[in-house]
Amino acid sequence: MAKEYEDIPGTFVFDADRSREGYHLNMFCISLRLAENREAFKADPEAYMALYPMTDAQRQAVRDRAWNGMLELGGNIYYTAKLAANDGITFQELAAKMTGMASEEYRDMMVKGGRSIEGNRSKIEWENK
Amino acid sequence: MAYVKAGVGCSHVPAIGVAMDTGITEQPYWQPVFKGFEKSRQWMKDNKPDVIFLVYNDHCTAFSAEVIPTFALGCAAEFQPADEGWGPRPVPVVKGHQKLASHIAQSVILDEFDLTIMNKMEVDHGLTVPLSVMFGDVEDEWPCPVIPLAVNVVQYPAPTGNRCYQLGKAVRRAIDSYEEDINVMVFGTGGMSHQLQAQRAGLINPEFDKRFLDLLTEDPVAGSQITHLEYMREAGSEGIELVMWHVMRGALNEKVEEVHRHYHVPASNTAVGHVILENR
Ligand SMILES: [Fe+2]
Numbered sequence: 191m192a193k194e195y196e197d198i199p200g201t202f203v204f205d206a207d208r209s210r211e212g213y214h215l216n217m218f219c220i221s222l223r224l225a226e227n228r229e230a231f232k233a234d235p236e237a238y239m240a241l242y243p244m245t246d247a248q249r250q251a252v253r254d255r256a257w258n259g260m261l262e263l264g265g266n267i268y269y270t271a272k273l274a275a276n277d278g279i280t281f282q283e284l285a286a287k288m289t290g291m292a293s294e295e296y297r298d299m300m301v302k303g304g305r306s307i308e309g310n311r312s313k314i315e316w317e318n319k
Numbered sequence: 320m321a322y323v324k325a326g327v328g329c330s331h332v333p334a335i336g337v338a339m340d341t342g343i344t345e346q347p348y349w350q351p352v353f354k355g356f357e358k359s360r361q362w363m364k365d366n367k368p369d370v371i372f373l374v375y376n377d378h379c380t381a382f383s384a385e386v387i388p389t390f391a392l393g394c395a396a397e398f399q400p401a402d403e404g405w406g407p408r409p410v411p412v413v414k415g416h417q418k419l420a421s422h423i424a425q426s427v428i429l430d431e432f433d434l435t436i437m438n439k440m441e442v443d444h445g446l447t448v449p450l451s452v453m454f455g456d457v458e459d460e461w462p463c464p465v466i467p468l469a470v471n472v473v474q475y476p477a478p479t480g481n482r483c484y485q486l487g488k489a490v491r492r493a494i495d496s497y498e499e500d501i502n503v504m505v506f507g508t509g510g511m512s513h514q515l516q517a518q519r520a521g522l523i524n525p526e527f528d529k530r531f532l533d534l535l536t537e538d539p540v541a542g543s544q545i546t547h548l549e550y551m552r553e554a555g556s557e558g559i560e561l562v563m564w565h566v567m568r569g570a571l572n573e574k575v576e577e578v579h580r581h582y583h584v585p586a587s588n589t590a591v592g593h594v595i596l597e598n599r
Binding site for chain 1: 474585
């Protein structure tokens, strides 16, 4: 199927292909919703990750806390946010990290009305900025 | 017979719940967000619902990647607030309305909308934040029972705006045919423009949001035709949550009056939008 939405810049649309690819990564992330799992992960991250048959690239992205990398490998933001929460990172701090901005800079941008749609609609607009 | 007099559209930003739970709603950052709900809280007292039919989405909390129902109707006796990774919100258990919920399920399924029936389900901020902002702080229990309808907006594709609008109409037919004389209020929640992920995170589009709200009141059929691509491009990848407002709108009369509108940027990463629509 044609994916018109792939033209939206700076965005990973979580479609069936990404969902299939990211299944075990997402199941790992959501497991951290529960306190007992967070403790097991903290005690031995590698052993805990081994419970989920992720790809090597996904495992490395988790180790590196490569937040955009996880999305590219099929992760979904609502799942990766559980990993962020496990690390004590708020949703807004997580958003800042993914945009490459400092937390205060990102928060400031939001207070001033957020990221404008102008210049951010398509990959061509995005690249020509 | 049961009846619908009004609908509520409302963002369900988790940070709004956190602000209420930690008592910081008077801080300058939050004050303008909550100011817009003062009138709504009085209106809720004046228009006291017997039951709320609340359309929301689960954020990978009750539903993991294992099960992704497009429409899931809460038919349980009660719904526990979920632990989303930070501990459950300190709010009361949400009581369901089993008789009306099962009536709606039966009616809507025979009307050819193939719902998933949930007899056990935890509910996340998507459901509890709208209740909190509309009712204000509550003590031991919520003022009325709630029937949750969880919609998949996380994995593409969400149901279309038109499908949501048509489902709202079917829900209305179901409510209208329920024999008890009760006031059922319909909530559509989520949005407005926001993107939580990747390099474009923080996107806000007030022009899109305003047009969406105008269409919702004045030309709901046109509003229901907004495509997924347009939501994701113009309102951010998570702005697609707005399809859920069309279920609420479909359950109202063709003609409605917008008796209240509130719009504020930002709450955390999101544009906060809120309307109250009364049937005319
Ligand atoms: Fe949401």
